[in-house]
Amino acid sequence: xxxxxxxxxxxxxxxxxxxxxxxxxxxxxxxxxxxxxxxxxxxxxxxxxxxxxxxxxxxxxxxxxxxxxxxxxxxxxxxxxxxxxxxxxxxxxxxxxxxxxxxxxxxxxxxxxxxxxxxxxxxxxxxxxxxxxxxxxxxxxxxxxxxxxxxxxxxxxxxxxxxxxxxxxxxxxxxxxxxxxxxxxxxxxxxxxxxxxxxxxxxxxxxxxxxxxxxxxxxxxxxxxxxxxxxxxxxxxxxxxxxxxxxxxxxxxxxxxxxxxxxxxxxxxxxxxxxxxxxxxxxxxxxxxxxxxxxxxxxxxxxxxxxxxxxxxxxxxx
Ligand code: 13P
Ligand code: SF4
Numbered sequence: 001x002x003x004x005x006x007x008x009x010x011x012x013x014x015x016x017x018x019x020x021x022x023x024x025x026x027x028x029x030x031x032x033x034x035x036x037x038x039x040x041x042x043x044x045x046x047x048x049x050x051x052x053x054x055x056x057x058x059x060x061x062x063x064x065x066x067x068x069x070x071x072x073x074x075x076x077x078x079x080x081x082x083x084x085x086x087x088x089x090x091x092x093x094x095x096x097x098x099x100x101x102x103x104x105x106x107x108x109x110x111x112x113x114x115x116x117x118x119x120x121x122x123x124x125x126x127x128x129x130x131x132x133x134x135x136x137x138x139x140x141x142x143x144x145x146x147x148x149x150x151x152x153x154x155x156x157x158x159x160x161x162x163x164x165x166x167x168x169x170x171x172x173x174x175x176x177x178x179x180x181x182x183x184x185x186x187x188x189x190x191x192x193x194x195x196x197x198x199x200x201x202x203x204x205x206x207x208x209x210x211x212x213x214x215x216x217x218x219x220x221x222x223x224x225x226x227x228x229x230x231x232x233x234x235x236x237x238x239x240x241x242x243x244x245x246x247x248x249x250x251x252x253x254x255x256x257x258x259x260x261x262x263x264x265x266x267x268x269x270x271x272x273x274x275x276x277x278x279x280x281x282x283x284x285x286x287x288x289x290x291x292x293x294x295x296x297x298x299x300x301x302x303x304x305x306x307x308x309x310x311x312x313x314x315x316x317x318x
Pocket of ligand 2 (some may be wrong): 032067091092093095175179180181251270273274
């Protein structure tokens with residue numbers, strides 16, 4: 001349905017390019033955005049790459065085509081810049097699983113533990129953490145701590161379990177999960193493998209352990225993209241949000257890419273939060289410089305410390 005705030009017949013792609021120059025704006029997009037948004041973005045990446053780009057930019061305005069916690073990161077590292085998110089309701093089930101009060105009580109019960117938080121959490125939860133990680137560098141970040149240091153890992157229990165397996169260390173896990181990466185069906189995956197015996201399975205570590213055990217390669221979205229691009233093999237079954245296939249097709253047009261099916265007959269391998277952003281909303285965000293992301297100063301300063309700790313590490317650059 002046409003949005004009355006947008007002139008009829010407007011070429012959105014051209015209008016967005018003109019506004020980017022006029023506003024001195026950069027558009028950063030996550031791989032889980034719809035294809036058109038990825039195509040107008042100045043940079044498309046995973047959470048780590050996007051955080052780095054946000055920290056580096058000279059532009060006055062950052063349009064963050066992703067979800068709320070990602071735009072918050074851009075604001076935390078750029079308090080003097082304007083950060084807009086095309087749809088302010090673009091949240092995340094992982095960030096939602098970690099209410100600040102309950103998380104603080106959980107930490108208070110374990111005062112001897114250091115806290116490693118996955119970037120998919122609110123600024124308030126980051127402010128309570130010792131270091132932030134992403135799916136690109138979680139194993140390396142955990143390995144920075146001496147083996148006898150008790151650790152809490154939050155909020156993704158699946159990534160936490162994967163990191164425990166990779167590092168061989170025990171951690172206390174917060175019980176959160178990604179609603180998209182938990183929908184994949186093992187039965188349908190096995191059926192797909194039978195139909196495509198030469199296919200390689202690649203998976204994001206937010207998937208559940210019974211899914212990950214079928215994967216030949218596990219990694220962040222950038223890592224999965226690079227694996228598909230550089231592999232000599234031809235067919236891939238991809239277990240992550242289906243938006244990544246847009247970049248995979250561009251990077252490896254000769255390869256056969258199969259988005260792994262969810263349990264039900266739904267499009268739930270598309271993140272409903274990420275997909276709230278549209279090209280129309282992105283145009284409006286650039287034109288009207290709203291909705292803006294604000295983070296209260298005290299939270300921002302406390303969240304910046306563990307975030308800077310991660311960004312200063314030369315780890316996990318895919
Ligand atoms: P990465 O961007 O680290 O691959 O994580 C995927 C994700 O779920 C982001 O919300
Ligand atoms: Fe959050 Fe999962 Fe959506 Fe990523 S894909 S934003 S982790 S709900």
